[in-house]
Amino acid sequence: MKIDRLIGILSVLLQEEKTTAPELAERFEVSRRTINRDIEDLCMAGIPIETTQGTGGGIRIMDGYRMDRTILTSKDMQMILAGLRSLDSVSGSSYYGQLMEKIQTGSSEFISGRDSILIDLSSWYRETLAPKIETIQDAIGFKKTIRFKYFSPGGDTEREIEPYYLIFKWTSWYVYGYCLLRKDFRMFKLNRMDSITHVASFEGDREVPMPDLSNKKVFPAKGRVKALFDPSMKWQLVEEYGTGSFTEREDGSLLFEHEYADDEGLLAWMLSCRDKVTVLEPEQIREKLFKITSEIAKRYHKQGEETYGIH
Numbered sequence: 225m226k227i228d229r230l231i232g233i234l235s236v237l238l239q240e241e242k243t244t245a246p247e248l249a250e251r252f253e254v255s256r257r258t259i260n261r262d263i264e265d266l267c268m269a270g271i272p273i274e275t276t277q278g279t280g281g282g283i284r285i286m287d288g289y290r291m292d293r294t295i296l297t298s299k300d301m302q303m304i305l306a307g308l309r310s311l312d313s314v315s316g317s318s319y320y321g322q323l324m325e326k327i328q329t330g331s332s333e334f335i336s337g338r339d340s341i342l343i344d345l346s347s348w349y350r351e352t353l354a355p356k357i358e359t360i361q362d363a364i365g366f367k368k369t370i371r372f373k374y375f376s377p378g379g380d381t382e383r384e385i386e387p388y389y390l391i392f393k394w395t396s397w398y399v400y401g402y403c404l405l406r407k408d409f410r411m412f413k414l415n416r417m418d419s420i421t422h423v424a425s426f427e428g429d430r431e432v433p434m435p436d437l438s439n440k441k442v443f444p445a446k447g448r449v450k451a452l453f454d455p456s457m458k459w460q461l462v463e464e465y466g467t468g469s470f471t472e473r474e475d476g477s478l479l480f481e482h483e484y485a486d487d488e489g490l491l492a493w494m495l496s497c498r499d500k501v502t503v504l505e506p507e508q509i510r511e512k513l514f515k516i517t518s519e520i521a522k523r524y525h526k527q528g529e530e531t532y533g534i535h
Contacts, residue, residue, distance in 0.1 A: 226262075228322070229254070233262055234271065242282040302341070310343035314357055314397070345392055353397065356414050359422070360399050363387050368422040369404070375416045377488065385410070386426050393437055400435045411435060411442075443485035447506055453478040454500040487512065 229252050236243055236251070245263075249256045263283060267273050272286040308324050315321075363370045364387050371384040385401035392398075397414040409432070436442070453461060455476040461469055470480040480501075484490040491512055494501055503510050 230262055230266060232322070232325075233259070234266060237271075237273065237283065237285045240284075242284040244282045248283070306341040306343060310345050313344045314354055345397075353414060356417060356420055357390060357397065359420050360387050360390055360414075363422055364390070366422075367426055367428045369424050369426055370399075370401075370420055371423045372412075372417045372420040374412060375418070381405070383412070384423060385412070386428075386430065388432050389435060391435065391437065402430060402432075409433065409435070445483035446485055446487070447483070449480075449482060449484050449490060449503065449509065450505040451480045451494070452502045452504060453480055453497070457497060457500045460497075491516065 232252060233248060236248065245256045245259045248259045248262075252259070263273055263275065273283060274286050275281070275283050305324060312321055312324070360370060362368070367386075369384050369386050371382065374381050374383050382405075384404045385399070386404070387399050387401040389400040390397065391400055391411070398411045399414060399417075400409065400411045402408070403410040453470065455472075455478065458470075458478060461478060461480060465480075465482055469482050470478040472478055487509065490509060494503060494509075494513060495516065503513060
Protein backbone atom coordinates (compact mmCIF):
# COMPACT_ATOMS: atom_id res chain seq x y z
CA MET A 225 0.00 0.00 0.00
CA LYS A 226 1.18 3.51 -0.81
CA ILE A 227 0.74 4.85 2.73
CA ASP A 228 2.94 2.03 4.07
CA ARG A 229 5.60 2.86 1.50
CA LEU A 230 5.48 6.58 2.36
CA ILE A 231 5.91 5.77 6.05
CA GLY A 232 8.76 3.43 5.16
CA ILE A 233 10.53 6.09 3.05
CA LEU A 234 10.13 8.64 5.84
CA SER A 235 11.56 6.14 8.33
CA VAL A 236 14.60 5.60 6.10
CA LEU A 237 15.16 9.35 5.72
CA LEU A 238 14.85 9.91 9.47
CA GLN A 239 17.36 7.19 10.25
CA GLU A 240 19.92 7.76 7.50
CA GLU A 241 21.81 10.90 6.59
CA LYS A 242 21.20 10.39 2.89
CA THR A 243 19.88 7.86 0.39
CA THR A 244 19.16 7.72 -3.33
CA ALA A 245 16.11 7.08 -5.48
CA PRO A 246 17.56 3.84 -6.94
CA GLU A 247 18.27 2.55 -3.41
CA LEU A 248 14.71 3.34 -2.30
CA ALA A 249 13.26 1.83 -5.47
CA GLU A 250 15.15 -1.42 -4.84
CA ARG A 251 14.22 -1.51 -1.14
CA PHE A 252 10.49 -1.02 -1.72
CA GLU A 253 10.36 -2.96 -5.00
CA VAL A 254 8.89 -0.14 -7.10
CA SER A 255 10.16 1.97 -10.00
CA ARG A 256 12.37 5.02 -9.59
CA ARG A 257 9.54 7.07 -11.07
CA THR A 258 7.22 5.91 -8.28
CA ILE A 259 9.81 6.90 -5.68
CA ASN A 260 10.07 10.38 -7.23
CA ARG A 261 6.29 10.76 -6.97
CA ASP A 262 6.40 9.57 -3.34
CA ILE A 263 9.08 12.16 -2.52
CA GLU A 264 6.86 14.86 -4.07
CA ASP A 265 3.92 13.67 -1.93
CA LEU A 266 6.05 13.83 1.24
CA CYS A 267 7.16 17.38 0.33
CA MET A 268 3.52 18.38 -0.18
CA ALA A 269 2.76 16.94 3.26
CA GLY A 270 5.24 19.39 4.78
CA ILE A 271 8.32 17.19 5.16
CA PRO A 272 11.38 19.32 4.19
CA ILE A 273 13.13 16.92 1.81
CA GLU A 274 16.16 18.08 -0.15
CA THR A 275 17.35 16.37 -3.34
CA THR A 276 20.69 16.99 -5.04
CA GLN A 277 21.94 15.71 -8.40
CA GLY A 278 25.34 14.49 -9.52
CA THR A 279 28.19 12.74 -7.74
CA GLY A 280 27.61 12.66 -3.98
CA GLY A 281 24.01 13.74 -4.45
CA GLY A 282 20.93 12.06 -3.08
CA ILE A 283 17.80 12.51 -0.99
CA ARG A 284 17.81 13.69 2.60
CA ILE A 285 15.72 15.53 5.14
CA MET A 286 16.96 19.05 5.72
CA ASP A 287 18.97 19.74 8.86
CA GLY A 288 16.92 20.61 11.91
CA TYR A 289 14.09 18.19 11.13
CA ARG A 290 14.65 15.08 13.19
CA MET A 291 12.47 12.79 15.23
CA ASP A 292 13.49 12.71 18.87
CA ARG A 293 14.24 9.03 19.23
CA THR A 294 15.00 9.37 22.95
CA ILE A 295 11.25 9.04 23.47
CA LEU A 296 11.79 5.31 22.97
CA THR A 297 14.65 3.56 24.72
CA SER A 298 16.59 0.61 23.33
CA LYS A 299 14.56 -1.68 25.59
CA ASP A 300 11.32 -0.13 24.31
CA MET A 301 12.35 -0.84 20.73
CA GLN A 302 13.30 -4.43 21.56
CA MET A 303 9.89 -5.00 23.14
CA ILE A 304 8.15 -3.54 20.06
CA LEU A 305 10.18 -5.78 17.76
CA ALA A 306 9.48 -8.83 19.96
CA GLY A 307 5.77 -8.15 19.63
CA LEU A 308 6.02 -7.74 15.86
CA ARG A 309 8.03 -10.97 15.55
CA SER A 310 5.36 -12.83 17.50
CA LEU A 311 2.66 -11.61 15.10
CA ASP A 312 4.90 -12.42 12.14
CA SER A 313 5.09 -16.04 13.35
CA VAL A 314 1.39 -16.53 12.49
CA SER A 315 1.11 -14.07 9.63
CA GLY A 316 0.29 -15.29 6.17
CA SER A 317 1.80 -12.19 4.57
CA SER A 318 5.02 -10.19 4.66
CA TYR A 319 3.41 -7.19 6.36
CA TYR A 320 4.97 -7.57 9.81
CA GLY A 321 8.36 -8.42 8.36
CA GLN A 322 8.28 -5.23 6.27
CA LEU A 323 7.16 -3.22 9.30
CA MET A 324 10.10 -4.54 11.33
CA GLU A 325 12.39 -3.61 8.47
CA LYS A 326 11.06 -0.05 8.54
CA ILE A 327 11.65 0.25 12.27
CA GLN A 328 15.11 -1.31 12.18
CA THR A 329 16.33 0.61 9.12
CA GLY A 330 19.44 2.54 10.03
CA SER A 331 18.84 2.21 13.77
CA SER A 332 21.34 -0.49 14.69
CA GLU A 333 23.17 1.96 16.95
CA PHE A 334 19.90 2.73 18.71
CA ILE A 335 18.78 -0.86 19.23
CA SER A 336 21.61 -2.22 21.33
CA GLY A 337 22.12 -5.76 22.54
CA ARG A 338 20.80 -9.07 21.25
CA ASP A 339 17.16 -10.05 21.14
CA SER A 340 16.31 -11.46 24.54
CA ILE A 341 12.64 -12.31 24.01
CA LEU A 342 11.56 -14.67 21.23
CA ILE A 343 7.84 -15.40 20.92
CA ASP A 344 6.40 -17.87 18.43
CA LEU A 345 2.59 -17.94 18.34
CA SER A 346 2.41 -20.56 15.61
CA SER A 347 1.43 -24.17 16.20
CA TRP A 348 1.26 -27.52 14.46
CA TYR A 349 -1.56 -25.93 12.47
CA ARG A 350 0.48 -22.99 11.12
CA GLU A 351 -0.16 -23.79 7.46
CA THR A 352 -3.93 -23.64 7.99
CA LEU A 353 -3.89 -21.12 10.84
CA ALA A 354 -2.21 -18.21 9.05
CA PRO A 355 -4.81 -18.01 6.22
CA LYS A 356 -7.62 -18.12 8.80
CA ILE A 357 -6.10 -15.24 10.78
CA GLU A 358 -5.61 -13.19 7.62
CA THR A 359 -9.19 -13.84 6.43
CA ILE A 360 -10.62 -12.85 9.81
CA GLN A 361 -8.41 -9.75 10.07
CA ASP A 362 -9.65 -8.61 6.66
CA ALA A 363 -13.25 -9.27 7.70
CA ILE A 364 -12.81 -7.19 10.87
CA GLY A 365 -11.15 -4.38 8.92
CA PHE A 366 -13.75 -4.30 6.14
CA LYS A 367 -16.71 -5.06 8.47
CA LYS A 368 -17.67 -8.27 6.74
CA THR A 369 -19.49 -11.16 8.37
CA ILE A 370 -17.80 -14.54 8.08
CA ARG A 371 -19.42 -17.92 7.57
CA PHE A 372 -17.72 -21.16 8.60
CA LYS A 373 -18.24 -24.73 9.62
CA TYR A 374 -17.64 -25.28 13.32
CA PHE A 375 -16.77 -28.56 15.04
CA SER A 376 -17.59 -28.80 18.75
CA PRO A 377 -18.44 -31.47 21.34
CA GLY A 378 -22.11 -30.69 20.70
CA GLY A 379 -21.82 -31.48 16.99
CA ASP A 380 -21.04 -29.77 13.67
CA THR A 381 -22.79 -26.49 12.85
CA GLU A 382 -22.74 -23.76 10.22
CA ARG A 383 -22.15 -20.35 11.79
CA GLU A 384 -22.15 -16.76 10.58
CA ILE A 385 -20.76 -14.04 12.83
CA GLU A 386 -19.84 -10.39 12.91
CA PRO A 387 -16.15 -10.66 13.93
CA TYR A 388 -14.72 -8.06 16.32
CA TYR A 389 -11.61 -9.46 18.01
CA LEU A 390 -8.88 -12.00 17.28
CA ILE A 391 -7.66 -13.43 20.59
CA PHE A 392 -4.66 -15.54 21.59
CA LYS A 393 -5.37 -17.22 24.91
CA TRP A 394 -4.80 -20.60 26.57
CA THR A 395 -2.15 -21.39 23.88
CA SER A 396 -4.76 -21.15 21.10
CA TRP A 397 -6.34 -18.59 18.74
CA TYR A 398 -9.99 -17.54 18.97
CA VAL A 399 -12.32 -15.12 17.20
CA TYR A 400 -14.87 -13.18 19.24
CA GLY A 401 -17.98 -11.87 17.56
CA TYR A 402 -21.76 -11.65 17.38
CA CYS A 403 -23.24 -15.00 16.35
CA LEU A 404 -26.24 -14.57 14.06
CA LEU A 405 -27.45 -18.07 14.94
CA ARG A 406 -27.39 -17.69 18.73
CA LYS A 407 -28.16 -13.94 18.69
CA ASP A 408 -25.40 -13.31 21.20
CA PHE A 409 -21.65 -12.78 21.46
CA ARG A 410 -19.61 -15.95 21.24
CA MET A 411 -15.97 -17.02 21.04
CA PHE A 412 -14.85 -19.64 18.51
CA LYS A 413 -11.59 -21.59 18.43
CA LEU A 414 -9.84 -21.20 15.07
CA ASN A 415 -8.57 -24.80 15.02
CA ARG A 416 -12.20 -25.96 15.05
CA MET A 417 -13.24 -23.68 12.20
CA ASP A 418 -13.21 -24.68 8.53
CA SER A 419 -14.17 -23.15 5.16
CA ILE A 420 -14.12 -19.54 6.39
CA THR A 421 -15.56 -17.11 3.85
CA HIS A 422 -16.61 -13.46 3.80
CA VAL A 423 -20.36 -13.07 3.39
CA ALA A 424 -21.86 -9.59 3.68
CA SER A 425 -21.09 -6.14 5.03
CA PHE A 426 -22.49 -5.13 8.42
CA GLU A 427 -22.98 -1.69 9.91
CA GLY A 428 -20.64 -2.12 12.86
CA ASP A 429 -22.75 0.09 15.11
CA ARG A 430 -23.53 -2.72 17.55
CA GLU A 431 -22.43 -2.11 21.13
CA VAL A 432 -19.64 -4.65 21.58
CA PRO A 433 -18.71 -5.66 25.13
CA MET A 434 -15.11 -6.53 25.82
CA PRO A 435 -14.76 -10.32 26.08
CA ASP A 436 -14.32 -11.57 29.63
CA LEU A 437 -11.34 -13.90 29.29
CA SER A 438 -11.04 -14.86 32.94
CA ASN A 439 -10.80 -18.58 33.59
CA LYS A 440 -13.75 -18.39 35.97
CA LYS A 441 -15.96 -16.92 33.24
CA VAL A 442 -14.91 -19.14 30.33
CA PHE A 443 -14.25 -22.30 32.33
CA PRO A 444 -16.48 -22.09 35.42
CA ALA A 445 -15.67 -24.74 38.02
CA LYS A 446 -18.03 -27.72 37.99
CA GLY A 447 -16.49 -29.57 40.90
CA ARG A 448 -13.33 -30.54 42.68
CA VAL A 449 -11.24 -33.60 41.94
CA LYS A 450 -9.02 -35.45 44.39
CA ALA A 451 -6.54 -37.96 42.99
CA LEU A 452 -3.42 -39.85 43.95
CA PHE A 453 -0.50 -39.59 41.50
CA ASP A 454 2.65 -41.64 41.11
CA PRO A 455 5.83 -39.68 42.07
CA SER A 456 6.97 -39.80 38.42
CA MET A 457 4.09 -37.44 37.55
CA LYS A 458 5.35 -34.58 39.72
CA TRP A 459 6.79 -32.62 36.77
CA GLN A 460 3.44 -32.72 34.95
CA LEU A 461 1.48 -31.52 37.96
CA VAL A 462 3.95 -28.67 38.49
CA GLU A 463 3.84 -27.72 34.80
CA GLU A 464 0.06 -27.71 34.50
CA TYR A 465 -1.15 -26.68 37.96
CA GLY A 466 1.80 -25.45 40.01
CA THR A 467 3.59 -26.70 43.11
CA GLY A 468 0.64 -25.80 45.35
CA SER A 469 -1.72 -28.25 43.66
CA PHE A 470 -0.51 -31.34 45.53
CA THR A 471 1.01 -32.54 48.78
CA GLU A 472 3.72 -35.19 48.92
CA ARG A 473 2.94 -38.13 51.19
CA GLU A 474 5.42 -40.22 53.17
CA ASP A 475 5.44 -42.98 50.54
CA GLY A 476 6.27 -40.43 47.82
CA SER A 477 2.82 -40.45 46.21
CA LEU A 478 1.23 -37.09 45.38
CA LEU A 479 -2.19 -36.13 46.69
CA PHE A 480 -3.67 -33.79 44.07
CA GLU A 481 -6.70 -31.53 44.62
CA HIS A 482 -8.04 -29.04 42.11
CA GLU A 483 -11.21 -27.61 40.59
CA TYR A 484 -12.27 -28.82 37.15
CA ALA A 485 -14.57 -27.26 34.54
CA ASP A 486 -16.09 -30.25 32.74
CA ASP A 487 -16.17 -34.03 32.95
CA GLU A 488 -14.88 -34.66 29.41
CA GLY A 489 -11.75 -32.58 29.86
CA LEU A 490 -10.98 -34.18 33.22
CA LEU A 491 -11.59 -37.70 31.91
CA ALA A 492 -9.31 -37.11 28.91
CA TRP A 493 -6.53 -35.84 31.16
CA MET A 494 -6.85 -38.69 33.65
CA LEU A 495 -6.81 -41.27 30.86
CA SER A 496 -3.68 -39.66 29.40
CA CYS A 497 -1.95 -40.33 32.74
CA ARG A 498 -2.45 -44.06 32.18
CA ASP A 499 -1.86 -46.14 35.33
CA LYS A 500 -0.01 -43.33 37.12
CA VAL A 501 -3.15 -41.91 38.78
CA THR A 502 -6.04 -43.10 40.94
CA VAL A 503 -9.07 -40.82 41.22
CA LEU A 504 -10.44 -40.69 44.77
CA GLU A 505 -13.24 -38.14 44.30
CA PRO A 506 -15.81 -37.44 42.91
CA GLU A 507 -17.49 -40.81 42.64
CA GLN A 508 -19.13 -40.10 39.26
CA ILE A 509 -15.71 -39.55 37.68
CA ARG A 510 -14.47 -42.83 39.15
CA GLU A 511 -17.51 -44.60 37.69
CA LYS A 512 -17.03 -43.04 34.23
CA LEU A 513 -13.35 -43.96 34.19
CA PHE A 514 -14.20 -47.54 35.16
CA LYS A 515 -16.80 -47.76 32.38
CA ILE A 516 -14.46 -46.28 29.74
CA THR A 517 -11.50 -48.48 30.65
CA SER A 518 -13.74 -51.56 30.82
CA GLU A 519 -15.04 -50.86 27.31
CA ILE A 520 -11.48 -50.37 26.05
CA ALA A 521 -10.40 -53.64 27.63
CA LYS A 522 -13.35 -55.49 26.05
CA ARG A 523 -12.60 -54.03 22.62
CA TYR A 524 -8.94 -55.03 22.69
CA HIS A 525 -9.74 -58.44 24.10
CA LYS A 526 -12.27 -59.04 21.30
CA GLN A 527 -9.80 -57.87 18.64
CA GLY A 528 -7.16 -60.13 20.20
CA GLU A 529 -9.47 -63.13 19.90
CA GLU A 530 -10.32 -62.36 16.27
CA THR A 531 -6.77 -61.52 15.17
CA TYR A 532 -4.56 -63.78 17.22
CA GLY A 533 -6.96 -66.42 18.48
CA ILE A 534 -6.48 -65.34 22.09
CA HIS A 535 -9.02 -66.70 24.55
